[in-house]
Amino acid sequence: xxxxxAPLAAALCILLAGPAPAKVGAxxxxxxGHELTPLxxxxxxNAQGTIPKWSGGLxxxxxxxxSNPYASDKPLYTITAQNAxxxxxxxxxxxxxxxKTFPDYKMIVYPTHRSASYPQWFYDATRxxxxxxxxxxxxYGFCCAAQGYPFPIPKNGTEVMWNHIMRYNTRGFRGYLNSxxxxxxxxxxxxxxxxxxxxxYNDPTATPDSIKGMNLYAFQKTIAxxxxxxxxHLLHVPIDRIANQTNVWVYNNTVGRARRIGEVGYDNPLFxxxxxxxxxxxxxxxxxxxTIKLVGKKEMLIPYNSYRLYDPKLKYKDIVTxxxxxxxxxxxxxxxxxxxEASVKPGFAHRYKKRVFYLDEDLxxxxxxDIYDERDQFWRTAESHSIAFANVPVVVxxxxxxxxLQSRRYVVIxxxxxxxxxxxxxxxxxPSYFSPxxxxxxxxxxxx
Numbered sequence: 438x439x440x441x442x443a444p445l446a447a448a449l450c451i452l453l454a455g456p457a458p459a460k461v462g463a464x465x466x467x468x469x470g471h472e473l474t475p476l477x478x479x480x481x482x483n484a485q486g487t488i489p490k491w492s493g494g495l496x497x498x499x500x501x502x503x504s505n506p507y508a509s510d511k512p513l514y515t516i517t518a519q520n521a522x523x524x525x526x527x528x529x530x531x532x533x534x535x536x537k538t539f540p541d542y543k544m545i546v547y548p549t550h551r552s553a554s555y556p557q558w559f560y561d562a563t564r565x566x567x568x569x570x571x572x573x574x575x576x577y578g579f580c581c582a583a584q585g586y587p588f589p590i591p592k593n594g595t596e597v598m599w600n601h602i603m604r605y606n607t608r609g610f611r612g613y614l615n616s617x618x619x620x621x622x623x624x625x626x627x628x629x630x631x632x633x634x635x636x637x638y639n640d641p642t643a644t645p646d647s648i649k650g651m652n653l654y655a656f657q658k659t660i661a662x663x664x665x666x667x668x669x670h671l672l673h674v675p676i677d678r679i680a681n682q683t684n685v686w687v688y689n690n691t692v693g694r695a696r697r698i699g700e701v702g703y704d705n706p707l708f709x710x711x712x713x714x715x716x717x718x719x720x721x722x723x724x725x726x727x728t729i730k731l732v733g734k735k736e737m738l739i740p741y742n743s744y745r746l747y748d749p750k751l752k753y754k755d756i757v758t759x760x761x762x763x764x765x766x767x768x769x770x771x772x773x774x775x776x777x778e779a780s781v782k783p784g785f786a787h788r789y790k791k792r793v794f795y796l797d798e799d800l801x802x803x804x805x806x807d808i809y810d811e812r813d814q815f816w817r818t819a820e821s822h823s824i825a826f827a828n829v830p831v832v833v834x835x836x837x838x839x840x841x842l843q844s845r846r847y848v849v850i851x852x853x854x855x856x857x858x859x860x861x862x863x864x865x866x867x868p869s870y871f872s873p874x875x876x877x878x879x880x881x882x883x884x885x
Contacts, residue, residue, distance in 0.1 A: 494554030531818025578677025623759025
């Protein structure tokens with residue numbers, strides 16, 4: 438096992454605390470598709486052979502619901518509280534804390550598969566961005582792109598985080614998502630939401646002029662439980678959320694009308710206070726309250742190719758167990774990850790004083806997160822169980838688990854196992870659809 442910062446990452450990156458504009462030259466960008474994958478990861482595997490060479494990811498193919506291209510894999514080893522110290526170099530602080538908190542916690546480690554694959558136009562756009570995109574507004578925005586990862590060869594932590602926020606999720610999606618917030622005794626309540634979301638950035642026809650600085654539009658309404666049902670939201674989310682306002686409207690059946698409300702991001706609580714609004718999608722910004730530091734790249738264990746957690750044969754009670762999810766269903770692999778440290782700036786407030794993000798090099802997705810409270814005490818950790826849909830193609834970080842180790846409670850979000858229909862990806866709607874006038878109709882119309 439290679440320890441510490443990966444050599445190529447050390448060569449590519451300067452350890453910066455602040456964002457500096459950093460488009461790269463043509464010679465450096467020429468590495469994309471050669472020494473680097475089309476999206477900026479190291480193409481080669483590691484010296485030990487425990488991380489393979491990237492060879493294009495999963496080929497495009499039909500994937501009926503419940504498909505698992507790696508179902509025949511056998512575990513390499515299992516980490517328990519008894520042997521966790523032997524693997525400390527490849528474990529996040531969050532996983533170390535989970536082993537200390539729950540004696541029965543385990544991580545089953547499988548062979549590594551670099552399954553990431555995306556449309557060719559997305560690769561082409563990412564390559565163009567390497568020599569043309571720059572940070573703007575102190576790193577709170579960027580110019581000038583409408584498709585692709587904005588910073589495939591990042592020079593600071595802010596650029597890495599932008600890659601996570603702006604990654605490809607198709608033109609949009611709609612469908613039902615379920616979340617389960619647990620009590621300390623393991624009991625839980627399922628919240629069922631219906632979502633319609635359209636991305637402006639990463640639409641294959643988008644241009645910087647056509648998206649008008651917008652990232653996404655979304656409708657969301659709660660269906661169950663009964664005490665939460667009847668409320669719906671509309672969001673207009675810009676790319677630069679400091680220069681431009683995030684617009685939010687809420688509709689409540691009791692009031693019978695839509696009203697505009699203030700920004701609901703940052704550390705506003707969600708799911709009985711077990712996570713914050715900016716933890717949705719593992720992190721969704723804005724970036725202005727934190728100093729973002731690029732620590733480097735390391736080989737670490739992260740959730741990956743966790744197809745069993747999406748199996749429609751499972752019930753939510755099979756997944757949600759006391760203290761932590763059913764770890765027999767989770768899958769962990771060794772991958773190279775970017776390590777990003779975010780610390781609250783002087784004069785700013787956030788209930789999370791420090792956060793450490795771990796982003797897979799192939800996906801630019803935050804797969805794990807360590808969270809410290811205002812007393813500098815380790816408080817929470819989160820993980821994202823990504824899977825690749827080769828039929829789209831797209832990689833999604835659907836099932837996410839957010840642990841509060843002080844209360845020994847957690848919430849798991851984006852469950853779809855018991856839904857009759859899958860999420861519909863590459864769904865498209867025009868910005869005009871996402872209007873306050875439409876919100877009431879959306880809130881009061883039953884979806885199938």
